[in-house]
Amino acid sequence: MSRLARRSCWSLHFKNLHHSLIKTTSSFSTDSTHHPSPPPIRVELTEYAGRGVFASRRIGAGELIHTAKPAVAHPSLSMIHTVCYSCLRKLPNRHSTDDMSFCCIQCEQLSKKKADWSSFNEYCRLQGLKYPLLVKRLACQVISGAVTYDILDVLQPEILSSDQISRMKKEAALLRSTFEDSDFESEKMAFLTEEWYAGVLARIRINAFRIELAIGSYEDLLSSAAALVEAESAVGNAVYVLPSLYNHDCDPNVNILWIENADAKIKALRDIEEGEELRICYIDASMDYGARQRILHQGFGFQCNCPRCVSKD
Numbered sequence: 001m002s003r004l005a006r007r008s009c010w011s012l013h014f015k016n017l018h019h020s021l022i023k024t025t026s027s028f029s030t031d032s033t034h035h036p037s038p039p040p041i042r043v044e045l046t047e048y049a050g051r052g053v054f055a056s057r058r059i060g061a062g063e064l065i066h067t068a069k070p071a072v073a074h075p076s077l078s079m080i081h082t083v084c085y086s087c088l089r090k091l092p093n094r095h096s097t098d099d100m101s102f103c104c105i106q107c108e109q110l111s112k113k114k115a116d117w118s119s120f121n122e123y124c125r126l127q128g129l130k131y132p133l134l135v136k137r138l139a140c141q142v143i144s145g146a147v148t149y150d151i152l153d154v155l156q157p158e159i160l161s162s163d164q165i166s167r168m169k170k171e172a173a174l175l176r177s178t179f180e181d182s183d184f185e186s187e188k189m190a191f192l193t194e195e196w197y198a199g200v201l202a203r204i205r206i207n208a209f210r211i212e213l214a215i216g217s218y219e220d221l222l223s224s225a226a227a228l229v230e231a232e233s234a235v236g237n238a239v240y241v242l243p244s245l246y247n248h249d250c251d252p253n254v255n256i257l258w259i260e261n262a263d264a265k266i267k268a269l270r271d272i273e274e275g276e277e278l279r280i281c282y283i284d285a286s287m288d289y290g291a292r293q294r295i296l297h298q299g300f301g302f303q304c305n306c307p308r309c310v311s312k313d
């Protein structure tokens with residue numbers, strides 16, 4: 001989400017973007033009784049950081065502004081036997097031995113033709129990588145026709161070093177050979193070039209959300225305490241289109257939460273006036289000024305000038 005660098009190219013894309021995004025969002029809504037579609041937001045260019053999301057009417061504290069399904073999601077490798085491979089919902093049977101377990105028929109149908117991912121997953125496990133897993137999942141969805149190969153093009157990419165690019169070439173080759181070994185039709189894999197892989201990974205690296213499900217029961221509380229001891233409280237990672245357009249603030253007026261699966265819920269933290277920009281916090285807001293500045297600069301490539309940072313709070 002290094003939003004400063006790419007402003008000019010954003011202006012070019014911007015005209016058609018707003019309409020298509022808001023249209024998509026209304027179809028993301030899953031609970032029409034609480035938030036009539038379209039949601040009370042609009043995407044506009046900001047003075048300081050490319051595009052942002054603004055309130056199109058007054059929004060009350062606690063209001064569910066909209067929900068968003070992920071463009072792509074993947075479980076953490078340590079959670080792969082305990083959550084749905086497709087939507088990251090916790091499985092009732094917590095100890096499946098299959099590397100792909102599903103919570104329901106609909107989720108299973110999203111992953112029709114299966115390849116043997118053991119070497120790709122093992123590579124990621126050994127290298128401690130999570131984002132190539134999202135690229136793998138996205139490639140599967142493109143091949144199955146669930147999404148188009150350019151679905152993430154609207155997001156801003158990270159600028160990659162030549163080291164990163166050469167590592168990606170290796171990963172792209174491993175991904176491609178896994179599909180080939182599983183007899184996927186080669187014309188369906190035509191999109192899977194090194195350039196596609198690098199472009200998608202560069203976007204995923206700064207736009208992925210770490211998914212932690214809200215604690216719903218005492219049993220979950222106990223298991224999440226155990227998970228924290230294992231230093232792994234996230235069920236997985238996911239990338240969204242519209243939620244990635246929210247800019248950052250160290251004192252945000254909206255937050256994103258996940259209740260039972262990877263569907264993101266965007267909620268107002270306080271009363272918001274019409275025309276006000278909606279901002280989320282990309283990092284742990286409880287950190288001090290210096291730590292926040294450092295992490296935002298290293299992880300997202302910008303210097304935060306929110307009111308809290310200006311007063312060095």
Ligand SMILES: [Zn+2]
Pocket residue numbers: 084085086087088089102103104107
């Ligand atoms: Zn599921």
Ligand SMILES: [Zn+2]
Pocket residue numbers: 249250251292304305306307308309
């Ligand atoms: Zn700040």
